[in-house]
Amino acid sequence: EIVLTQSPGTLSLSPGERATLSCRASQSVSSSYLAWYQQKPGQAPRLLIYGASSRATGIPDRFSGSGSGTDFTLTISGLEPEDFAVYYCQQYGSSPGTFGQGTKVEIK
Amino acid sequence: EVQVLESGGGLVQPGGSLRLSCGASGFTFSSYAMNWVRQAPGKGLEWVSTISGSGGSTYYADSVKGRFTISRDNSKHTMYLQMNSLRAEDTAVYYCARDGVVVAARPYYFEYWGQGTLVTVSS
Numbered sequence: 001e002i003v004l005t006q007s008p009g010t011l012s013l014s015p016g017e018r019a020t021l022s023c024r025a026s027q028s029v030s031s032s033y034l035a036w037y038q039q040k041p042g043q044a045p046r047l048l049i050y051g052a053s054s055r056a057t058g059i060p061d062r063f064s065g066s067g068s069g070t071d072f073t074l075t076i077s078g079l080e081p082e083d084f085a086v087y088y089c090q091q092y093g094s095s096p097g098t099f100g101q102g103t104k105v106e107i108k
Numbered sequence: 109e110v111q112v113l114e115s116g117g118g119l120v121q122p123g124g125s126l127r128l129s130c131g132a133s134g135f136t137f138s139s140y141a142m143n144w145v146r147q148a149p150g151k152g153l154e155w156v157s158t159i160s161g162s163g164g165s166t167y168y169a170d171s172v173k174g175r176f177t178i179s180r181d182n183s184k185h186t187m188y189l190q191m192n193s194l195r196a197e198d199t200a201v202y203y204c205a206r207d208g209v210v211v212a213a214r215p216y217y218f219e220y221w222g223q224g225t226l227v228t229v230s231s
Contacts, residue, residue: 037218045218090218099153
């Protein structure tokens, strides 16, 4: 099973700042089959990015994904108030699919 | 508009059983694999099970294999999760999620999510 480690655990930033979230896999993720989700308190997760860098339907272009192999990054180019949430990465290249433990982006 | 809606959660004693349902609309149900993902209170996300669009292929996390059974009725646009021999560690919000890849026979990413149904296993 591929273990995903997200860092940092918590990111404290101000609105307008750039957020860089990391997801590192214990072994290579085949075909860059990596997704990112956003979850706000009391809500279901929302798909942001799939295939490491493809934005899901309706996702603003301030969200971007990059990386391959074992190292992946989610970048939020300028934080909006609604972006403060928990973010999870997920690999679906190997069975079973696995999630990272999450990164919380909080208001500084 | 794609919608998925879970039901059937509740309080059950350890060793008991519960069946969750997930109704779907807004897409060709039989063309997509469907998934269950759970989240224990204050914890992260855990994939539980997947069923292919035809229902011919099923997948389970090791933590639930042999205790949970996933199924679907394409005529009713509904997926189910039969949970037996429930344990305290099964306590979680259970989400139904539609796969992101059409005509996929295995789980990929989770494109559309329901709001979840809470399962509490406690005496």
